[in-house]
Amino acid sequence: MSPFFKGKKNADQNKPVDPMPGAITSSLQDNLAWVKQKFGNSPDIIIRELKIGSSKVKAAVIYVQGLVDNQLLNDFLIESLMQYDSSSQDETRTQMLDNLSDLVIPMGGVKEETEWSKLFESLLVGATLIIIDGTDKALTVASTQGGESRSISEPTTQNVIRGSRESFTENLSTNISMVRRIIRTPDLWVESMKIGTQTNTNVSIMYLNNVVDHDVVKEVKKRLKRIKIDSILESGYIEQLIEDQPASPFPQIYHTERPDVIAGNLLEGRVAIFVNGTPFVLLVPVVFIQFFQTPDDYYFRFDIASATRLLRIFIFFISLIGPAAYIAATTYHQEMIPTHLLLIIAAQRESVPFPAVIEALIMELAFEVLREAGLRLPKAIGSTVSIVGGLVIGQAAVQAGIVSPPMVIVVAITAIASFATPSFAVAISVRLLRFAFMGLAAAFGFFGIIVGLIMLTVHLCGLRSFGVPYMAPLGPYRPVESGDTVIRAPWWAAKKRPGLFSPNNVKREAGSQMPAPPQPRTIKSESTEKGNQNES
Amino acid sequence: MENAKISPRQLFVLIILFQLGSSLLIPVGLTAKQDAWLAVLGGMVGGLLLFLLYYKVGSYYPGLVPTEYMAKIWGPFFGKIFAFLYVLYLFYLAARVLRDYGEMLVIFAYPETPLFIVNLLWMVLVVYTVRKGIETLARTGEILFVVVSILALTSLLLLVLNGSIDTKNLQPVLEEGPVTLIKAIGESVFFPFGEIVVFTMIYPYLNQLKKAKRVGLYALLFSGFVLSVTMAVNLSVLGFSLLSRSNFPLLSTIQTINVAEFLERLDVFFMIGVVIGGFFKITIFFYVAVMGATSLFKVKESSHLVFPLGFITLFLSVGIASNFSEHIQEGLDIVPLYLHLPFQVIFPLLLLVSVVLKNRKKQKKQLAMK
């Protein structure tokens, strides 16, 4: 149990409303009464009173309906308790408890506990309590955990063309097991803690012990322990409580719902933070360039992956300064537009009653409204919204002369570009910054945009994520042996891990593995065998 | 001094961006007419010598900035006075460069906008960066260096494709005789190469102090080479007469690009390159000035000074000259002789002499003691 939890327990004890001592007593009645009182007679706390087998000792089985697997409970636990045949009549109640644990209950995760706080804690995660009259100890059976939970399904936020179709669920242990199934080494370490005085949410951190930078692990634990909050409902709470620089629109922690992404990042030396109740798992530390990577980058051939990655960076800039550049070019720098293009734009703008910046703002706002509406509505109505929006913005507004067609094109391209950004977290901050850039462009033209971009670069370079500079490995430049930045090197060339996160263990693969055709290049018949040897 | 470390690579990049900053904007060595590019190379050699001088003085006090070791060499009173003058010099230069860039933008793209407003936006950017510290600035440098390089190479390629480079414009070589060339070299030693004196305030941040000398020399060589090539390209595209009439020759050069009736009007290339260069030039001057003031007045946190000093620099930049020609003329006539010469050459030389004498005395004493 983590020291942090101990701290929390002390806090509980200090509460004046608790008249009862923290430990279980030997009277079953008192104990049950206490449980009822503590839970306010909630009907989903099931207290099943029974007599243990032949000894007729009074006992109670306590569990929370829905958190336990009823079948397991009935078939294995309750049944074996009832059929228990005490070998000697004179065994004490404590001995009986031991026997139950050692001989009777055919399940894993049986533990003896005395303190209420711990009993309640395990009860609330789905364990079953067994209390026997006459002892001041109780048994918890953790493996009755069960009940309904969502099954593993396809990821909804990070779709890939090639790669695993699994995504995390809301269940912490399922999630951890999904990563365990990918990385099968004892070096994959998991540490758990509970955060939230009310929700007692399970939070686990996971890392590869032989790869990770232990300073980062220490820092992660330190920051997690610092959290004092009543509830953690989603990993977003944790993200906002432990990030380095809260006054930044950029995400400094990566989140994903894909086990393969977590596995890949653990292998590069990052630390994953699992939070019970959400399929989104956090990863630290991150660098900015990571938000431009997708899982299939690593599954596709390197040349295609590199090209698409460059495209994404280009897209990032379009969605950031698209409308701003249009405003700057048409209101300040008309000389930079080719004459004929400018004439076309001018002809279209002739009847528009607003300055370009207002026009752009109207269009951008309309678009944001549409997007927000489409996001929240049920799918069936969503398509209606997009039709209406498309008609209003695309057709009617242009025909009425309220906006000019070039502006519609610019806004549409920008919108598509912002959808094409792989990370929603970055896309959403870009959406915000886009308006700032439009302001700069309206006031200073390209000079404003360039100053804004430099300021953005300065801001990004000033960020750190758990001690790692955000713009690394570009600024500060680090030679990247893994070859995984704005481009992705082929796997046979990526011999090392990025030293940023795993300074101690960077070697990743054996020497030269570049595939090559067998030498000499002769026709199949005689050379296939040699060829195979060459490749090994 | 803030608690920060930069790598030799970052220092290298910073020196280059700093050197190229305003010298790309304002032509250097024009006294030598079409040999200006030679004058730049000559000036670079002078710059190397100056750099070695600063390095020598600094090497007696590793990890200390000039405003600190001046007090050690010349005693607290005189040292402080000179350090104060030195800080004023840095502020003046920061304001000058700010003025250069503000004027450039007003002339080139924003004729109706008051200079003050343009400079205000510059200063907002600079103050923001200086508050983030030297490490952030160095990292930004690494990234923007790549951007500038791409821009420069693209422009060069386009100029070649366009056929605007006419090497005949560089002939005849050495027409005005060696005397004029030497005079032009003398000018370009102070600006831009001598301005490397500000980096004496930055060397102490280097995480491998041993490499300071090598990095400085290489960076100067590289930037000298790039500047010389730029001058040669400007000259061969524009010819001397047009170049000497242009306030911003590089802009005129870029404006001649018209490849395939499509890649034309690339003024924005010029703007990006020059704004990035200007950003580093102003920021480094201002940063160094603020750091000098911080160490001189023993202020605990340099960030307390950034705002007020930023305002002072802003007003100074608008107030130092009443019009652009006056500003440029001051830069050509007054500044090199009365500011650059003492602060870049005479004071460092005096410092070196004093420190050598002092050390000799010390050694003698030690010998005597033995």
Next chain:
Amino acid sequence: MNRKRTFLFGLLASLSVFTSGCWSERQLNEIAMVAAIGIDRTEAGQYEASYQFFNPANIAGGLQGGGGGQSPPVSVYTATGDTIMEVHGNMSRKISREPYYSHTNLVVVSEELAQKDGIGPVLEAFDRGSQFRVTTAVVIAREVKAKDLITTLTALDKVPSQKIMQTLESTEKAMGENINIDLEEIITALVSPGREPMISGFTVKGDPKEGAKQESLQATDLPMTVEANGNAIFKNGKLAGWIDGADARAVLWILDRIQSTTVTTEWEGRKDGISYRLARQKTNVSAEMKNGKPHISVHVHMEGDIGEVIVPVNLKDPKTLEKIERDVGEEVKRNIESSLHYTQKIKADIFGFGEVFHRDEPAEWKKIEKKWEDEIFPNLDVDVTVESYIRRTGLRNNSYLSEMKNK
């Protein structure tokens, strides 16, 4: 403290953005884009400038229902003034929008103005202003007013100024008898002591009054056409004479600006019997002191094909080809010498021989720089050598004409 600072900073940053008040902003529907400027001289010696403004809606067409047809693609306004800036000011009385010069690609100067006042003072404002591009082309209106060139509508290219620009470009490329020279080159030539500018002339054939009407475009054979017509030679910034046809081509030849052209030569008594199509050429000009006198050598190296023969000739015979090569070379040499003779007479060094001399003999140049134009250049010894090659004869070797003659 820190938060206060951050707040202050944010306030400043946003202030700088919002108080800027968009001083230099120009909305597209508040500016009138100038396509071309024509400058004439009034009786009183003032400038009379005609601005050709784009009429975007009539050029772009598009959504508004392909307008175009009804009203002209450009409109012309005229204003007078003692200086170009004054004209600019006076223009504002006539049009509702601010003239915007960044897309001006043509300046037309009238012959009269170029002769009387010179071209120098006219161009100063264009060189200085940040809106004007240095790549703006300049032409001289020959025998007509500059305004006529500006107002005449053209058929294929909707915008008249673009028609002039493109004609200039294509004719320099195809014929080499007109020079496409921009503002920057003119000014460089004006200030250089060893060179004078040469500027293309344009004229309007037909009735300019008719040409200014939109209806005139309804005809297939336009009542008036804008044509390139010769080149103006300047001396000390003033128009000193015109140079046409083959002589003009010879100037471009020496300037090494010829890209392709056709040289015709006499064959067996038949004038223009053989046409030689130039494929590529390279001209070198060098200078030296010979017997204490400046001496210029021009060396032309050219390659090309046979373009047309209208006399029977055996093109299979290498000896014949050699003779044609020689004849063509002679023809070019004659052209060059004739144009040299002409320019030496008006003492205008449009070839830039002075600059060549400056490059090659900088020490001597210092001595003669002052008297180059008026004393040295008119009596300059120029040595012309032409080296010409025929590489191919086209798809045919001997012409069918030779078979017809044999019958």
